[in-house]
Amino acid sequence: MNVGLLGFGTVGSHFYLLAQQQPGVKVKAVLSRRPRPEVSCLVTADVARILSDPDIDTVVEAMGGLHPAYEYITAAMEAGKHVITANKQVVCTYYNELLALAEKTGVALRCTAAVGGGIPWLTSLRRAARMDKMVSVEGIVNGTTNFMLSAMVRRGASFADALHEAQLLGYAEADPSADVEGYDARRKLVLSANLAFGVSLMEEDIPCVGITNIQPRDVAVVRDKGLTFKLMAYACREARGISAYVAPVLVQQHTTEANVEDTGNILTLVGEHIGRQSFLGAGAGGWPTASNVLADCLAVAAGERGYYTRDCTPCFVKNELLDGQWFYRFKGEYYFRQCTAEAAFSTYAVHLMEDPEALMAKVR
């Protein structure tokens, strides 16, 4: 397999090093604006030199962001090259377009590293969904917010302090909104739910509450009840559609979820027959993420194609059947309320209008 590697940041550079250990995977060219003296193959700032090279059969996109990643990916597929990416945003946003193009061109499209870093989640989910009817998928899928919540719970750090620390350590970006508002988790949920249920969900349809409104006092209040905050992404199959949300969830302190600390991730599937299976590991980081990119390369080299298929149903999110207990802080007071997820999120939207620091969390 001859690879054209687009991007040489954290994921790209670690992939380059890992690939050197694999006899079957040869990086032939790297797209990089900067010179890379440490790279022994062609380094170019001109993507056309990679996309027009007939020797390159596979493009690894490790640039991130929507553009020009989308344009490069589609050009690579049009040129008959397999595409492997860790870019959840581009796959999520252009899901239908990319699947249609993969089908038309017959190339592989894989993005295992897009969810759960180095955890073999999407491949395991694909495997389970082929054999069993999936009931639900859920997890702690954003390492940045989990690191921040760990700091807030263990050391009583404020949101601002936890964010600052995460930024210093390189876990959070200068603009942290994709992480702290839950958008990154929501994209990973879409990629998981689409595969689990054979649907095509729209990101914007899924209610999404991040962790920005969690205050030290909230953490102390729930700790006294034996609970702790985790930012969870959840989707389940209902009779009339898919229910899904991203929100802080209060889990019992002794549970497996509560003990996923720092930048760790946990992903759980529930199948009608196989029951509950969870997958834990590093949700980010150069080595783990690059290892899933490399695993995709090996899978493609072995003849596998993508796990997503075009026979997916466009599907609206219906949270009106998903009943449960919810926890609110509104104007400084705490409330519990038993209602559907739909009602919970609309109440929260109303609260937010009156008290922009309103907090909500699902109670497990």
Added chain:
Amino acid sequence: MNVGLLGFGTVGSHFYLLAQQQPGVKVKAVLSRRPRPEVSCLVTADVARILSDPDIDTVVEAMGGLHPAYEYITAAMEAGKHVITANKQVVCTYYNELLALAEKTGVALRCTAAVGGGIPWLTSLRRAARMDKMVSVEGIVNGTTNFMLSAMVRRGASFADALHEAQLLGYAEADPSADVEGYDARRKLVLSANLAFGVSLMEEDIPCVGITNIQPRDVAVVRDKGLTFKLMAYACREARGISAYVAPVLVQQHTTEANVEDTGNILTLVGEHIGRQSFLGAGAGGWPTASNVLADCLAVAAGERGYYTRDCTPCFVKNELLDGQWFYRFKGEYYFRQCTAEAAFSTYAVHLMEDPEALMAKVR
């Protein structure tokens, strides 16, 4: 894929039902001593009718036990049929013979369901070991003993009561020694370590202590220290060989391992680059186990072969570098001792001669 199914017990019958949902997998014949009116294909007590049927390309062995499972498996391979089995005992005992035969005949040999029931463990481990150097593998791999320990810890049940309950519920066999003495866990450890480290370990080389000597008083004593008993299988790569053992381990009550309850399993790999990944799920049961057998069928149908290879090194177990703290009960008194695993197990053997109820556990 046309399957000859050997055995129609828990795993076999569930596999039969699951396979009916898969267009690509057709069970053509079932080996069973009893008539099976619920089965629509050929049911025969004569294995030769299955092994000599040229239409059958794959044999699923779900009988368990060493004999005649081994003879049927080798006959199937000699006849050019792929073999899929959930039988850890036969693969473990005849590891070198079966691998050599698979290589000679060019057929697939897979046993994903042999470790971790429905958890995609061996396949994930294979995937990780291809990309990264494995440092260690470990886990709670025996559902029967974990169920019993859960009963002993949560309800203060005695070993005998817990065993009785497990037998009533069908989790333990009339002769429970393979489970409670740790031999089942040790076989699963061999299958995991062989794959992780590219070695061929001998079962008998691995020190193995079960849970038979754990008494209610021990459970209470360690609970007061914030610890709980789990039967763990562990293997790691050392400079001069593989260290490995099966023994009760004292884990902190808040850890992921401590919270694997009842018949649940957890399997963990640590890779040099990808770090720690854990896989949790039902470690036994008809549906989960059958789903892994079916997943193996789908993998073989897609052109995959076995994950074990013959380029493995026969390897002795060396526990002389594996340092740690150990907990003993000897003649009614409790001791902690810092020493190598090798020293710990020899001390325990001496204790056992003097006090047959001596207890040992690794302290995490």
